[in-house]
Amino acid sequence: MPQAGIFVTATDTGVGKTLIAAATARILAERGMSVGVMKPFSSGGPSSMDMLHLLAGSGARDERELVCPYHFPAPLCPYAAARETGVEVDMGRVLEAFSELKRRHEVVIVEGVGGLRVPITEELDVLGLIRLFELPVLLVARSGLGTINHTLLSLDALRASEAEVLGVVLNDVQAEVDPSAESNGEIIERFGRAQVLARVPHVSEASITRAAEALRASEKFARVLERLGGGR
Numbered sequence: 001m002p003q004a005g006i007f008v009t010a011t012d013t014g015v016g017k018t019l020i021a022a023a024t025a026r027i028l029a030e031r032g033m034s035v036g037v038m039k040p041f042s043s044g045g046p047s048s049m050d051m052l053h054l055l056a057g058s059g060a061r062d063e064r065e066l067v068c069p070y071h072f073p074a075p076l077c078p079y080a081a082a083r084e085t086g087v088e089v090d091m092g093r094v095l096e097a098f099s100e101l102k103r104r105h106e107v108v109i110v111e112g113v114g115g116l117r118v119p120i121t122e123e124l125d126v127l128g129l130i131r132l133f134e135l136p137v138l139l140v141a142r143s144g145l146g147t148i149n150h151t152l153l154s155l156d157a158l159r160a161s162e163a164e165v166l167g168v169v170l171n172d173v174q175a176e177v178d179p180s181a182e183s184n185g186e187i188i189e190r191f192g193r194a195q196v197l198a199r200v201p202h203v204s205e206a207s208i209t210r211a212a213e214a215l216r217a218s219e220k221f222a223r224v225l226e227r228l229g230g231g232r
């Protein structure tokens, strides 16, 4: 049974998880793989925009209940949003949705929520979700100043939780990138003992196609995808 997948997390919210996850899904789909996507927890707005971007990237047509079992309109972490709305999160439902997507697809790209220590329930945070899903992790980080600390702390947390780290993708979220971006990748590799797989430039209108082009140009990123069966 196919079990491949990637859990896309980040050093923070607004760092580019959705764009990078959608672009990764696009690359694999263009190579002829059946790609499922999942945003197990989402918040902010009437419906999950992240879910729509992920579906657009992958071309998947699964039911919304499977792709995004829990969406909360309030822009809060899942724990606070569920508490505020009196919703009791049923992790069994989330795991069943994930299992069904794995049955339907060769690979499933899962987007986390916020960063790693964001609480989902009283007992579970994003790190715990990664453990439950048993997926290797792609860490998205901003390319500019401040990213070293956030990235190294995130890598420490992933290792302490024995997650498999595929590598880091640096993302130019802002159009203007400060000079630190030139050396941040090398410093993260040296002190974080993780591969920086690619740097994605600022792309107009956050185009999934353009972000996918940047990821496709990276040999290191290609090697990671090959391990998932998405060979060139």
Ligand SMILES: Nc1ncnc2c1ncn2[C@@H]1O[C@H](COP(=O)(O)OP(=O)(O)O)[C@@H](O)[C@H]1O
Pocket (backbone or CB within 6 Å): 010, 012, 013, 014, 015, 016, 017, 018, 019, 020, 171, 172, 173, 200, 201, 202, 203, 204, 205, 206, 207, 211
């Ligand atoms: N490389 C990029 N170029 C242009 N816009 C980007 C880029 N990466 C992210 N964005 C934009 O920045 C915002 C945050 O990105 P998003 O992927 O939604 O982050 P996250 O999923 O981590 O919250 C979105 O509006 C997105 O379109």
Ligand SMILES: [Mg+2]
Pocket (backbone or CB within 6 Å): 017, 018, 050, 111
């Ligand atoms: Mg997102």
